[in-house]
Amino acid sequence: xxxxxxxxxxxxxxxxxxxxxxxxxxxxxxxxxxxxxxxxxxxxxxxxxxxxxxxxxxxxxxxxxxxxxxxxxxxxxxxxxxxxxxxxxxxxxxxxxxxxxxxxxxxxxxxxxxxxxxxxxxxxxxxxxxxxxxxxxxxxxxxxxxxxxxxxxxxxxxxxxxxxxxxxxxxxxxxxxxxxxxxxxxxxxxxxxxxxxxxxxxxxxxxxxxxxxxxxxxxxxxxxxxxxxxxxxxxxxxx
Ligand code: PXP
Numbered sequence: 001x002x003x004x005x006x007x008x009x010x011x012x013x014x015x016x017x018x019x020x021x022x023x024x025x026x027x028x029x030x031x032x033x034x035x036x037x038x039x040x041x042x043x044x045x046x047x048x049x050x051x052x053x054x055x056x057x058x059x060x061x062x063x064x065x066x067x068x069x070x071x072x073x074x075x076x077x078x079x080x081x082x083x084x085x086x087x088x089x090x091x092x093x094x095x096x097x098x099x100x101x102x103x104x105x106x107x108x109x110x111x112x113x114x115x116x117x118x119x120x121x122x123x124x125x126x127x128x129x130x131x132x133x134x135x136x137x138x139x140x141x142x143x144x145x146x147x148x149x150x151x152x153x154x155x156x157x158x159x160x161x162x163x164x165x166x167x168x169x170x171x172x173x174x175x176x177x178x179x180x181x182x183x184x185x186x187x188x189x190x191x192x193x194x195x196x197x198x199x200x201x202x203x204x205x206x207x208x209x210x211x212x213x214x215x216x217x218x219x220x221x222x223x224x225x226x227x228x229x230x231x232x233x234x235x236x237x238x239x
Contacts, residue, residue, distance in 0.1 A: 005200055005238040006041035007231055008071050010188075010211025015053035028058045029065070031223070036068045038224035039231050042090070044209045046073035047083065049097060056083070063087035071132070071209065076113070076120045085127040092124050093132040093154055093186075093209075103189075103212075107136035107156040110144040118148045125149070132186060137167070137174035146181035153178055154186040154209065157199055161190025168198050175204040193217070193233060200237035208234060 014031045018024065032043045045054045045062055063070050069090035074080035075097035084092050094117065096108050110117060110133055121131045132152035135141040136159075145153045155174055160167035171187065178185040187199050188209035199205060210230060217226040 003203065003206075003238045005205065005234045006207040007039070007227070007234060008042040008044045008069075008186075008188075008207055008209040009035040009040040009214055009227065010044040010046070010209055011035065011215070012044075012046050012053040013212060013215040015055065015058060019053065028054065029061045032062055032065065033067070034223055035227060038227040040068070040227055041207075042069040042071055044071040044073060044093070044211065046095070047080065049075060049077070049079070059083065059087060063089040072129075073134075076108075076117055081120050081123055084124055084129060088127055088129060091130040091132055091152070093134055093152075094120065095134040105158070107134050107138075107141065110135060110141050110148065114144060114148050121149050125151075132184075135174075137170040139174065139177055142174050142177045142181055142183065146183050150183065152184040152186055154188055154207075155205075156189050157187050157191055158189040160199070161192070161195055171199065172202055175202045179204045193229060196230065196233050197237035200234040 011028050011031050014026050014028045018026055035043055045059060047054050047059045071091045071093055072084055072089035073093045073095050074084055076094050124131050130152060131150050132154050133145045133150045134154045134156060135145060137155045142153060155171055160171055175185050184206060185204040186207040187205050191208060191210045192213040214226050214230060
């Protein structure tokens with residue numbers, strides 16, 4: 001049987017482009033609907049503390065959209081927990097956030113931050129939100145995520161995407177451990193047509209979240225075609 005593997009499209013960079021001119025075009029919500037029409041299984045948005053791309057009004061309209069699951073990436077702060085529990089996206093993915101970083105550079109240190117993360121996880125879950133933690137593919141981080149009650153982990157594929165030796169093996173081992181720990185396994189960061197298949201082939205992975213490459217490739221081949229090709233590659237690897 002073919003394993004169902006979902007694609008979440010991260011549309012933060014649509015907002016980056018919109019913000020470059022200060023107007024309303026391109027509109028992230030319009031693109032979210034286009035992603036869904038093209039076969040995306042959900043969309044991901046990251047409301048950053050500095051609002052450098054997605055803004056509150058985007059989050060509001062996209063999270064209230066009922067057509068597809070919305071994955072709300074957020075830092076584990078009081079401000080973001082309050083926004084998430086009000087907007088009630090399908091899922092929240094807690095990520096580390098540093099103001100100066102260009103993108104999310106590493107995974108959460110769940111082992112060290114248990115006490116800070118646990119109440120945020122509980123609060124989000126009490127609002128009916130499925131909680132994911134974005135972690136590096138390290139066994140102790142997977143175990144800690146399960147111990148503090150997360151339902152999902154998203155494995156950071158950035159080092160793999162940069163070609164670091166041994167990273168696929170680390171992802172494979174971490175993904176296997178998620179199943180033992182009772183966690184759902186997602187993966188993402190830096191994935192492209194060229195590198196997605198070995199990750200998509202990991203049997204425990206049920207969702208990939210992909211942004212920068214797809215939005216960039218959309219300039220060349222169009223968004224529907226880029227999403228369709230990514231879905232085709234994922235299904236081929238998962239099958
Ligand atoms: N998953 C998480 C948790 C992320 O922070 C990001 C980047 O915003 C992605 C996936 C998507 O990464 P990329 O834009 O490199 O595809």
